[in-house]
Amino acid sequence: MKIVMIEPINISMMKIEEYRQRFEAEGHQLTAYSNRAKDEAEMIKRAEAADIIIIANQPLSAEVINACPNLKMISVAFTGFDHLAMEACRENDILVANASGYANQAVAELVFGLTIDLMRKIKDSDQAVRAGETRAGLIGNELAGKNFGIVGFGSIGQKTARIADAFGCNILVDNHKKHQSGEELEVEYLELDELMQKSDIVSLHVPLKEATENLIDAEKIALMKKSAILINTARGPVVDSQALAEALNKEEIAGAGIDVFEMEPPIPGDHPLLNAQNTILTPHTAFATEEAFLKRAEIVFTNIETWLAGKPQNVVS
Structure with a gap:
C-alpha cells in the first residue's frame, strides 16, 4: 500500500522515520x-497515487478526493473531520x-488557563507591573464554589469537568x-437555556x-450573568462572534477566552473579537x-495498521 502524509503533523523527522520503517517491514x-x-x-x-492518506486540518475537497482513484482510507490527524468532504x-x-x-x-488544561487568566486578570496584572502600577482594579475571583457550565x-x-471538580466548582x-x-x-x-x-x-x-452552528447566539449570550465568562475551545462557528463582541463591549458579560474562530488563524483584522473588551484570544492552540x-501520531498510524489488519478503529461516519 502507498501511504502519503500530505501535510506535516508536528512530529520530528526521526519519529517519521520510525513509522516509515514500521510500515516498510510490512x-x-x-x-x-x-x-x-x-x-x-x-x-x-x-495524493493521486495513494491508497491511504494522512491529513491534519487542511481542507480536503471532493475535487481532491475524486482525483485519487486508488484512495481507500484517510487517517485524520485531528478529532474533528468537518474539513473533509465526507459525502x-x-x-x-x-x-x-x-x-x-x-x-x-x-x-x-487550556480551558482553565483561559478561565484563570480572565478571573484573576493575569494579562492585565502583567501589564500593570511593567507599567509601574499597583494591583488597583485587579482584584479577581476564585473558581471554588462557582457554577461551571459545560456544553x-x-x-x-x-475531562474538563474533572478538573473543575478539583477546583471545587459546581458542575x-x-x-x-x-x-x-x-x-x-x-x-x-x-437544559441549555438554564445552564x-x-x-x-x-x-x-x-x-x-448543522445543529451546533451559532448555537451560542445573541439570545443565548443574553441569558448569561453579567459576571459570567464564556470559553470556546471547540469550533469557532459554534459562537456568533459578532453577538459575543457586542455583549463584551456593552459589558453584558464579564469576559471571553476564545481559541477557535470561523477560519484558521491568522484571522482578518476586521474580526469583531479583535476589538472586544475583556477577551483573551489564542490562535487555535488548545x-x-x-x-x-506524539499521542496523535501514534493514533494516526495505529488507525492505519488496524485497518490494514481488517480491524478498523476510530471510524467516523
Whole structure:
C-alpha cells in the first residue's frame, strides 16, 4: 500500500522515520511531506497515487478526493473531520478514521488557563507591573464554589469537568447525553437555556454540525450573568462572534477566552473579537502540546495498521 502524509503533523523527522520503517517491514511505502500544499492542484499531485492518506486540518475537497482513484482510507490527524468532504468519501467507499482523544488533556488544561487568566486578570496584572502600577482594579475571583457550565459532555467535556471538580466548582452540564462520570462528579443536568443563566463560566465542547452552528447566539449570550465568562475551545462557528463582541463591549458579560474562530488563524483584522473588551484570544492552540502531538501520531498510524489488519478503529461516519 502507498501511504502519503500530505501535510506535516508536528512530529520530528526521526519519529517519521520510525513509522516509515514500521510500515516498510510490512511491505508498505510511506511518503511524508514537511510542508502544506499551496493549492488543490498540489494536493492532488501528492495524493493521486495513494491508497491511504494522512491529513491534519487542511481542507480536503471532493475535487481532491475524486482525483485519487486508488484512495481507500484517510487517517485524520485531528478529532474533528468537518474539513473533509465526507459525502465524497462515502460515494467513493473511503473509510475515514480520526485521532479521537489525543488532545483531551491539552484542551481541558487550556480551558482553565483561559478561565484563570480572565478571573484573576493575569494579562492585565502583567501589564500593570511593567507599567509601574499597583494591583488597583485587579482584584479577581476564585473558581471554588462557582457554577461551571459545560456544553458538550464528551471526552473533553468530561475531562474538563474533572478538573473543575478539583477546583471545587459546581458542575452543570447541558441535558444532552448522560455519562457515568457525571454520576461520579454529581453533575447537575440542565437544559441549555438554564445552564446559560446559572453558570459563572460556560465552556463549549460540542462538535461543529448543522445543529451546533451559532448555537451560542445573541439570545443565548443574553441569558448569561453579567459576571459570567464564556470559553470556546471547540469550533469557532459554534459562537456568533459578532453577538459575543457586542455583549463584551456593552459589558453584558464579564469576559471571553476564545481559541477557535470561523477560519484558521491568522484571522482578518476586521474580526469583531479583535476589538472586544475583556477577551483573551489564542490562535487555535488548545490541542497543540508536544505530548498531544506524539499521542496523535501514534493514533494516526495505529488507525492505519488496524485497518490494514481488517480491524478498523476510530471510524467516523
